Amino acid sequence: MTDPSSYRPKTGEIPTQPGVYRFRDPDGRVIYVGKAKSLRSRLTSYFADPSRLHPKTRTMVHTAAAVEWTVVGSELEALQLEYTWIKEYAPRFNIMYRDDKSYPYLAVTMNETYPRVMVMRGDKRKGVKYFGPFHPAKAIRETVDLMLRVFPVRSCSSGVFRRAELSGRPCLMGYIDKCAAPCVGRISEVDHRALAQDFCDFMAGDAQKHIRRLEQEMSDAVADLRYEDAARRRDDIAALRRVFERNAVVLPDSTEADIFALSEDELEAAVQVFHVREGRIRGQRGWVMEKVSDASGPQMIEALLEQVYGALEDTSRIPREILVPQLPENADQVQTWLSGLRGAAVSLRVPQRGDKRALMGTVQENADLALRLHKTRRSGDLTARSAALQELQEALELPEPLLRIECYDISHVSGTNVVGSMVVVEDGLPKKQDYRKFTVTGDAAQDDTAAMRDVLTRRFRHYVEDLAQRGPLASGQIPEDPDDVAPVGEQSASESDGEGHAARAPSSRRFAYPPSLVVVDGGPPQVASAARALADLGITDLPVVGLAKRLEELWLPGEQFPLVLPRSSQGLYLLQRLRDESHRFAISFHRQRRSTSMTASALDGVTGLGPARRAAVLKHFGSVKRLRGATVEEIQQVPGVGPALAESIHRHLTSGSSGGPEDR
Numbered sequence: 001m002t003d004p005s006s007y008r009p010k011t012g013e014i015p016t017q018p019g020v021y022r023f024r025d026p027d028g029r030v031i032y033v034g035k036a037k038s039l040r041s042r043l044t045s046y047f048a049d050p051s052r053l054h055p056k057t058r059t060m061v062h063t064a065a066a067v068e069w070t071v072v073g074s075e076l077e078a079l080q081l082e083y084t085w086i087k088e089y090a091p092r093f094n095i096m097y098r099d100d101k102s103y104p105y106l107a108v109t110m111n112e113t114y115p116r117v118m119v120m121r122g123d124k125r126k127g128v129k130y131f132g133p134f135h136p137a138k139a140i141r142e143t144v145d146l147m148l149r150v151f152p153v154r155s156c157s158s159g160v161f162r163r164a165e166l167s168g169r170p171c172l173m174g175y176i177d178k179c180a181a182p183c184v185g186r187i188s189e190v191d192h193r194a195l196a197q198d199f200c201d202f203m204a205g206d207a208q209k210h211i212r213r214l215e216q217e218m219s220d221a222v223a224d225l226r227y228e229d230a231a232r233r234r235d236d237i238a239a240l241r242r243v244f245e246r247n248a249v250v251l252p253d254s255t256e257a258d259i260f261a262l263s264e265d266e267l268e269a270a271v272q273v274f275h276v277r278e279g280r281i282r283g284q285r286g287w288v289m290e291k292v293s294d295a296s297g298p299q300m301i302e303a304l305l306e307q308v309y310g311a312l313e314d315t316s317r318i319p320r321e322i323l324v325p326q327l328p329e330n331a332d333q334v335q336t337w338l339s340g341l342r343g344a345a346v347s348l349r350v351p352q353r354g355d356k357r358a359l360m361g362t363v364q365e366n367a368d369l370a371l372r373l374h375k376t377r378r379s380g381d382l383t384a385r386s387a388a389l390q391e392l393q394e395a396l397e398l399p400e401p402l403l404r405i406e407c408y409d410i411s412h413v414s415g416t417n418v419v420g421s422m423v424v425v426e427d428g429l430p431k432k433q434d435y436r437k438f439t440v441t442g443d444a445a446q447d448d449t450a451a452m453r454d455v456l457t458r459r460f461r462h463y464v465e466d467l468a469q470r471g472p473l474a475s476g477q478i479p480e481d482p483d484d485v486a487p488v489g490e491q492s493a494s495e496s497d498g499e500g501h502a503a504r505a506p507s508s509r510r511f512a513y514p515p516s517l518v519v520v521d522g523g524p525p526q527v528a529s530a531a532r533a534l535a536d537l538g539i540t541d542l543p544v545v546g547l548a549k550r551l552e553e554l555w556l557p558g559e560q561f562p563l564v565l566p567r568s569s570q571g572l573y574l575l576q577r578l579r580d581e582s583h584r585f586a587i588s589f590h591r592q593r594r595s596t597s598m599t600a601s602a603l604d605g606v607t608g609l610g611p612a613r614r615a616a617v618l619k620h621f622g623s624v625k626r627l628r629g630a631t632v633e634e635i636q637q638v639p640g641v642g643p644a645l646a647e648s649i650h651r652h653l654t655s656g657s658s659g660g661p662e663d664r
Contacts, residue, residue: 002026004061008047014040019071020081023064023093027514028466030089032060035078039069060093076333083306094303106131106144108153108200113189114161114182115196117144117153130314131203146239148178150210151199154192155179162622211237255279257321259351259360260304262297263367270371271304274363277319286370302328305348309338318342323351323360384570385428392517392571395563396556398543400516403427406459407519407578408530410440410451411586417593418445420455421586424515425578437589449529452520456533463514464537514542521579523548523562524555531557547579606652608645616640617649628653 019039023032036042046053046061053061072078086094107120111127119141120130148155156164156171156179164170164183174181182192202210218233259274271287287304295303301324309318318341327350328334338346351357389402404426412418420438424431436459444454518534520526527546534542546555552572553562565572603614603624620638621627627635627649635646 002062002065004047004064007064007066009043009067011040011044014043014069015071016040017071018073018075018078019069020078020085021067021069022085022089023060023091024066024068025063026065030085030091031064032091032093033082033085033089035075035082037075039071043067043069056093063093074333075330076336079306079330079333079337083310086306087310106203108196108203110193110196110200114154114192117148117155117196117199119144129200130317131200145178147199147202148173149239150214150236151195151202152178152180153196153199154182156183166622166626211241252279255321256319257323257356258319259323259356259363260301260325261360261363261367262300262304262325263364263371264297264300265371265375268371268375269300270367270374272363272367272370273308274359275319276359284366286366288370288374297326298329301326302330302334305334305338309341312341315341315343318346320345321347321349323349323356325360325364326350385574388570388574389428391569392574395554395565395569395571396517396543396545398517402516404515405517405519405578406515407521407575407582408452408455408459409521409579409582409586410448410455411583411590412445412451413590417590418451419586419590419593420451421582421589422455422459423578423582423585425574428574430581435585437585439593448522449525452522452526453529453533456518456530457537460514460534460537460539464539514539516543518542518544519575519578519582520544520546521549521582522546527555527557545575547575549579552576603649603652606645606648608648613638613640613645624653 016038018035018037020033020035021039021043022030025031034042046057046067051058070081072081105120107118108129108131109116109118109125109127110129111125120128144155152173154161155173160171161183164174164181168184170179170181170184170186173179174184174186180187180192180195182189187195198210214233214237218230218237221227221230221233255276256278257276259276261272263270263272269289271289273285274281275284289300305322305324305328309315312318318338322338327348331348335346335348338348351360393400393402404424407423407425409421410418411421418440420440422436422438424434426434438455438458440451440454444450518530520530523546527544530546531544534540534544544557547553548555548562551562551564552567553564554575555562603609603617606614609617617627617635617638618624621630630650632643632646632650635641635649636643638646641649
């Protein structure tokens with residue numbers, strides 16, 4: 001633990017203007033970001049009497065090794081800069097809300113040639129129209145099933161769509177009239193896009209127009225004695241009305257609002273929001289957070305609004321009215337910021353009476369229930385994780401808590417396509433955005449130990465370089481911003497390009513700091529190789545352990561005998577899960593690279609066929625098997641492939657010289 005007085009700045013050096021400040025730990029990581037109307041007043045409060053601080057705030061100031069600040073022109077600028085830095089650094093001591101579950105959205109991919117209707121979770125994509133969120137997922141799937149009766153928009157995956165195009169036969173949805181089958185030309189691209197737009201208009205609330213149209217078509221069919229068509233229109237109208245009436249009208253039709261409620265105890269808080277559009281509750285979401293400081297209700301509401309609306313790619317989804325249980329301390333600046341994001345006025349207020357106040361009571365009840373449910377579910381998991389980490393720390397005789405553990409594995413087949421993986425757990429939970437993949441080539445691919453040494457060297461080289469650039473922190477010294485630290489792995493789990501190229505992302509510089517424990521999959525040879533890699537880099541204080549599969553025993557560097565934990569040990573169970581996850585991640589990447597190389601090898605040696613044309617040919621036919629069965633004339637239909645090249649490809653594949661798989 002650091003003594004706060006060792007880095008406390010002199011009071012006279014701190015400006016009195018508004019600004020944003022950052023606390024950093026000894027490794028240079030930003031662990032807390034805050035803003036203040038007066039930097040001097042706020043920062044001196046952290047150092048006046050640390051013993052009187054909130055326990056987690058006191059932990060923060062003792063964890064930090066330096067503090068720095070930036071002066072801005074106004075409180076609004078401070079708000080904007082604070083949000084930018086929180087999003088960039090994800091400080092561990094800031095209020096960070098996380099979804100209490102993954103909510104499904106009804107999405108229409110208007111960015112595709114033939115838009116697709118689908119249920120989607122996760123990050124939003126540009127050019128896709130979203131409706132929701134909805135809960136439970138079963139409700140939205142039933143809605144889609146009803147809607148496709150009237151608006152038969154494509155709902156199949158890209159692979160199914162391409163196969164239908166090549167075969168000339170639609171999928172099941174086309175046969176049962178729940179898809180207009182653009183894959184086989186039953187509907188034009190323009191008409192299908194118009195159909196998708198009608199789907200979106202209906203989901204956006206413009207339902208009566210389509211219901212009136214169907215009623216008129218039903219009347220016309222009756223007048224023409226087409227009773228089967230009339231019955232079908234009658235069923236379509238009933239389906240649309242069921243979809244439209246599922247959300248009860250709770251407020252006037254013109255109401256467009258998000259209504260938040262907060263429930264908290266000493267350690268955690270839960271937030272619920274109802275999304276009201278056209279007077280109807282269109283969706284509901286929830287977040288939970290750990291209280292890492294003595295933040296008040298208004299401060300938590302401000303952090304919530306920053307995270308919810310600041311992360312929106314489509315800022316038009318910010319409603320005209322935002323109702324909260326308490327106003328933030330600087331409500332005017334927050335309202336101005338939200339209005340700037342939306343491009344139109346946003347009202348931020350606390351409802352006092354009437355229907356909106358009653359609806360907030362319902363949202364508050366949901367927040368209370370969500371907090372109780374979260375604590376009930378988490379209590380067992382939290383106890384098991386804490387016991388596992390504590391047991392592992394004691395078994396390995398480590399002085400520091402195991403806040404972050406990294407596990408490494410190597411995967412290959414007879415020395416080909418050698419890859420490595422790094423998986424991470426923090427506080428006993430997987431942190432998948434920190435996973436990394438490595439491709440291993442050259443002399444390092446000759447065996448597992450050499451590959452392991454190569455992977456560990458590449459991962460920790462950036463940490464050593466960062467230390468050399470910054471140097472040890474002197475008393476009160478402010479570390480340099482580590483913006484130039486290169487990514488530690490070949491690829492992040494979310495930015496894989498399939499070729500093992502470095503994926504430079506702003507967040508990757510956080511991986512320059514070391515874990516509390518390094519785990520490798522293997523016995524004494526792998527452990528010795530990992531320890532040697534760290535020693536060659538000058539890292540001698542980082543514990544390394546290997547988990548051998550045969551007897552599930554732990555091997556430490558230089559030890560003649562392994563450490564055997566009881567089979568019922570929570571610490572052993574944690575290491576096993578970590579090892580298995582690392583193996584899964586490595587073998588998935590290995591299979592991906594092997595599949596790519598096998599498919600590409602079928603066309604190796606064709607003169608004039610470069611990587612771009614090779615990819616175009618494989619995409620056009622879908623598989624090497626179909627390409628083998630194609631004629632020269634059919635191969636010429638691929639853009640960029642002329643008669644001579646088509647003849648070369650055909651001759652290469654039919655002469656028996658190719659070595660690719662029969663069917664990819």
